[in-house]
Amino acid sequence: MDMSTETAEISTLRQPLVDQTNSERKPPRDNGSLESVLTDSSLPSRRRLYLGACIEMKLLFRLALPAIFVYLLNSGMNISTRIFAGHLGSQELAAASIGNSCFNLVYGLMLGMGSAVETLCGQAYGAHRYEMLGIYLQRATIVLALVGLPMTVLYTFSYPILILLGEPETVSHMASLYIGGLIPQIFAFAINFTAQKFLQAQSVVTPSAYISGAALLLQILLTWTIINVMGLGLMGIAYVLTISWGFIVMSQTLYIITSPTFRHTWTGLSWRSLHGLWSFFKLSAGSAVMICLEMWYSQILVLLTGLLDDHALSLDSLSICMSISAISFMVSVGFNAAVSVRTSNELGAEHPKSAMFSSWMATFVSFVISLVEALALMASRDYVGYIFISDSKVAEAVSELCPFLAITILLNGIQPVLSGVAVGCGWQTFVAYVNIGCYYVVGIPVGCVLGFVFNMQAKGIWTGMIGGTLMQTLILLYVTYRTDWDTEVKKARTRLDIWEDKKDPLLN
Known part of the structure; x- marks a missing residue:
């Protein structure tokens, strides 16, 4: 087959996907272009694999690249607050760092609970039951807002909590004031993450990237003005960060309400969103535990390192390695979002082969990217530390930790993607149990024994934690390999059918 024939064949298969972007028409039913390729027995298996890969790669990167951009920009907002606080003074930097770290608790909680709506919206969209997406969006926002209420109490009393944790009194006072200025963000997160998953389920990711980019620019400009012109200091930084998240929420909400693209998935406020809140909360709780356990795992590594004998050198080198790992992790998180959308959409559309193919394709692509990153790191291991610090001892310590960092990057190229598959299938509660056991x-x-008993220091702690991540990755690989995708399609159909009978969805 010549190139022109091949291009025409793929273009014909993709035509419905192009039509779907037309906002003036009702979203058409998917004709199963990827599924039709994978099930076409008239094509040789290698040909089916090639054509399927061409279709899936385009869909995957169209979702993953904007998602990576969004997560990087959102992280940049927190990084910029620390930069501005550092120019105010060391105590202000410490207060902002503590405040942002404490606020990661509610960030992870809301992000995790928001992934529940990702499962349901993705499967509903794949099944062309478009009116359900708006109901799930409202239901998720209500649940997350209710969960945010006790969080406000926790952060209102952050000062005595920080004192009990042993933080200096002056820094605790400043950090508590800073955290108080961030409290409205709790409810901004509740709206933002559910709206973000609502958009992702429909493969609409680029607008969120534009909104996040505009919010970051707004934050930098306002923070500079408030510090240098108005002289509000640390509290001004907190207020601007809250305003920036408010800008993101308002922009996404207006986009969903006013854009004709969503006139079939957003039909306005409905009393039906108040039904089945407890069932929705149970799935959301499983999602929150899954995400929080993963986010806290690396934080515990840093805390344990602070207890070592030469903790200053260990913390400096480890913080540099964690910064590198965090940047690499953003790529995997982008593929996590993309594969959860692809898997849930295909399950909802009753395309088991496409769901399986999407899962393994995303895992393979993410692993290849992480392998390149790990090899590049090892090639520059003697120099990478100097990007962050001029101290030769710290740079040498970073070089010694680079093999552990390379293994972590490789595992992070697989594990988050498999977690995305779990979200797409609705396995959050199962993965939460796996995380508890493995982590x-x-x-x-094991890390504590190696680090403290066998005196392997930071290398020992990291070795144990790598072992936990490796065990979790192997379990998820085995579960994904053994998955009966036809059964997963039936489970997705059951969830949606029960909703149409106006009963609580079967979420487990």
């Missing part, structure tokens, strides 16, 4: 029953205890 907190195996990884951390």
